[in-house]
Amino acid sequence: xxxxxxxxxxxxxxxxxxxxxxxxxxxxxxxxxxxxxxxxxxxxxxxxxxxxxxxxxxxxxxxxxxxxxxxxxxxxxxxxxxxxxxxxxxxxxxxxxxxxxxxxxxxxxxxxxxxxxxxxxxxxxxxxxxxxxxxxxxxxxxxxxxxxxxxxxxxxxxxxxxxxxxxxxxxxxxxxxxxxxxxxxxxxxxxxxxxxxxxxxxxxxxxxxxxxxxxxxxxxxxxxxxxxxxxxxxxxxxxxxxxxxxxxxxxxxxxxxxxxxxxxxxxxxxxxx
Amino acid sequence: xxxxxxxxxxxxxxxxxxxxxxxxxxxxxxxxxxxxxxxxxxxxxxxxxxxxxxxxxxxxxxxxxxxxxxxxxxxxxxxxxxxxxxxxxxxxxxxxxxxxxxxxxxxxxxxxxxxxxxxxxxxxxxxxxxxxxxxxxxxxxxxxxxxxxxxxxxxxxxxxxxxxxxxxxxxxxxxxxxxxxxxxxxxxxxxxxxxxxxxxxxxxxxxxxxxxxxxxxxxxxxxxxxxxxxxxxxxxxxxxxxxxxxxxxxxxxxxxxxxxxxxxxxxxxxxxxxxxxxxxxxxxxxxxxx
Numbered sequence: 001x002x003x004x005x006x007x008x009x010x011x012x013x014x015x016x017x018x019x020x021x022x023x024x025x026x027x028x029x030x031x032x033x034x035x036x037x038x039x040x041x042x043x044x045x046x047x048x049x050x051x052x053x054x055x056x057x058x059x060x061x062x063x064x065x066x067x068x069x070x071x072x073x074x075x076x077x078x079x080x081x082x083x084x085x086x087x088x089x090x091x092x093x094x095x096x097x098x099x100x101x102x103x104x105x106x107x108x109x110x111x112x113x114x115x116x117x118x119x120x121x122x123x124x125x126x127x128x129x130x131x132x133x134x135x136x137x138x139x140x141x142x143x144x145x146x147x148x149x150x151x152x153x154x155x156x157x158x159x160x161x162x163x164x165x166x167x168x169x170x171x172x173x174x175x176x177x178x179x180x181x182x183x184x185x186x187x188x189x190x191x192x193x194x195x196x197x198x199x200x201x202x203x204x205x206x207x208x209x210x211x212x213x214x215x216x217x218x219x220x221x222x223x224x225x226x227x228x229x230x231x232x233x234x235x236x237x238x239x240x241x242x243x244x245x246x247x248x249x250x251x252x253x254x255x256x257x258x259x260x261x262x263x264x265x266x267x268x269x270x271x272x273x
Numbered sequence: 274x275x276x277x278x279x280x281x282x283x284x285x286x287x288x289x290x291x292x293x294x295x296x297x298x299x300x301x302x303x304x305x306x307x308x309x310x311x312x313x314x315x316x317x318x319x320x321x322x323x324x325x326x327x328x329x330x331x332x333x334x335x336x337x338x339x340x341x342x343x344x345x346x347x348x349x350x351x352x353x354x355x356x357x358x359x360x361x362x363x364x365x366x367x368x369x370x371x372x373x374x375x376x377x378x379x380x381x382x383x384x385x386x387x388x389x390x391x392x393x394x395x396x397x398x399x400x401x402x403x404x405x406x407x408x409x410x411x412x413x414x415x416x417x418x419x420x421x422x423x424x425x426x427x428x429x430x431x432x433x434x435x436x437x438x439x440x441x442x443x444x445x446x447x448x449x450x451x452x453x454x455x456x457x458x459x460x461x462x463x464x465x466x467x468x469x470x471x472x473x474x475x476x477x478x479x480x481x482x483x484x485x486x487x488x489x490x491x492x493x494x495x496x497x498x499x500x501x502x503x504x505x506x507x508x509x510x511x512x513x514x515x516x517x518x519x520x521x522x523x524x525x526x527x528x529x530x531x532x533x534x535x536x537x538x539x540x541x542x543x544x545x546x547x548x549x550x551x552x553x554x555x556x557x558x559x560x561x562x563x
Contacts, residue, residue, distance in 0.1 A: 024384075053389075053390070054389060054390055054391065054392050054393060055386075055389035055390065055392075082301075083301055083361070083362065084360040084361065084436065085359075085360050085361065085362065085365065085390065085391075085393075086360060089393050090393070091393075092393050092394060093393070093394065096394075107299065108298075108299045108300055108301040109299070109300060109301050109331075109362060109363075111299065111333070112294060112300075112331035112332065112333040112334075112362065112363075112366075113331055113332055113333075113362035113366055113393075114332060115332055115333040123299075125560075126559065126560075141558060141559055142559055143556075145559070146435050146436055146491075147301050147435070147491065148301060148305075148489070148490060148491065148493050148559070149301040150559070151559070201436065201437070203434060203435070203436070204435065204494040204495075204498070207494070207495075207498040207499050207500065207502075207503070208494060208497065208498045208499070208549075208554050209497075209549075209554050212554055212555065212556050213556065215556075216556045256498070256499040256549070
């Protein structure tokens with residue numbers, strides 16, 4: 001990117017947003033999106049959530065070192081939502097820098113992709129938790145996902161949800177959205193930017209009635225008392241009452257066109273997530 | 274020692290580099306309950322002194338794949354890479370290792386700067402990975418790329434897919450390379466057999482097994498979906514191309530029109546029966562076994 005990267009940024013107490021933008025083109029228009037990672041700092045230990053896109057790892061590595069040397073607890077854990085390379089491709093590189101960490105989540109496939117680290121993989125299921133001191137990372141139901149092995153994470157310290165590919169949407173670089181949370185990006189058209197990912201990445205969402213999934217998502221947010229959402233690809237959501245109704249409309253609009261508000265043609269391929 | 278072998282699908286022209294892995298509940302492409310073995314299949318297409326490798330396999334098989342390639346490709350001969358799913362480890366894990374050893378002249382991709390997507394190591398000191406020449410594949414549902422000046426292969430947007438996926442059709446060998454589809458034939462033994470010939474019996478492919486396989490793996494979302502466009506797109510591939518072999522990214526390769534007909538018929542039956550006109554859509558929780 002030719003502008004200064006605005007990340008890292010603390011989006012909730014002890015939750016740091018890491019990474020850099022990826023430019024993509026969709027129907028002749030330029031969009032930016034994130035393949036973010038997050039650093040979650042407890043009283044006793046820190047955790048990296050996602051590893052970021054392979055192209056971003058040098059930046060994420062610098063951001064982590066900067067944050068972890070500032071009197072924060074050591075990195076002990078890596079939690080990954082699923083096995084696609086923009087989420088987990090940096091696993092080996094994280095191990096090179098922090099060889100004592102353990103990797104948590106549904107750890108399928110990693111023993112084949114990173115066989116040299118197979119003894120550091122710890123399987124989690126929904127409900128399992130990791131104590132960071134003063135806060136826990138809990139594995140929760142992945143309502144909107146692609147691979148069957150996906151898990152979402154929930155931080156009990158800031159009531160922050162890490163939904164991986166859930167809430168996957170682009171943003172407008174030309175409007176200065178890079179590094180902003182969703183509520184600050186006032187010109188963000190969520191229906192437009194959700195469509196980029198729906199067509200390109202979460203193809204299945206165009207085949208079904210997305211009201212079912214949005215209802216389930218809202219139930220999960222209520223059940224957990226979520227206050228912040230830290231998606232891997234979208235801008236973080238810090239005011240759910242303001243933003244989630246727009247997300248609801250956008251997700252439903254991308255669903256089965258005969259059940260949804262408008263038709264989304266299926267003409268292209270995913271390039272992200 | 275895990276099974277590793279080369280299967281020649283078309284003499285001097287198409288080879289499967291097959292490497293076994295255990296099904297132990299830790300393979301995302303298979304049901305959690307599947308037990309036994311399967312193989313990852315990378316395919317080498319050769320023509321006129323040039324080669325194209327479809328997928329590069331898992332890192333766990335790096336040594337074997339480099340050896341397999343070395344037995345089929347001269348180090349200086351031009352080699353193209355074509356990952357069918359650029360976001361999945363099975364497709365891209367060994368791309369850089371192959372590029373360091375062989376004369377990789379291009380990597381087909383739907384994104385620019387492919388090396389930014391497939392660099393999984395932090396190199397130290399003076400080490401540098403090769404810069405791969407990215408050849409952007411055309412947008413749209415169907416295009417062609419050249420294997421050699423005299424031989425092209427068809428590149429298809431996978432008509433049924435979870436994520437970004439390409440299928441390849443090679444007219445010269447009448448082979449459909451189907452990535453994550455038609456990958457449901459695994460074995461009790463790691464040494465296979467990993468090719469089902471014309472006269473071999475397929476005891477597995479029937480409606481209930483394929484339905485269960487799809488719903489318990491990458492296609493967990495199809496029950497109650499609007500599957501008519503997908504059925505039409507799959508049927509279009511079947512009608513348009515003269516397919517004699519199905520070469521999936523995982524599992525047993527199928528040779529012969531009888532097998533091809535059966536695979537497409539059963540898939541169509543499953544998609545038909547799971548369409549939202551027959552089954553109401555419902556939320557699918559993680560781990561739901563069907």
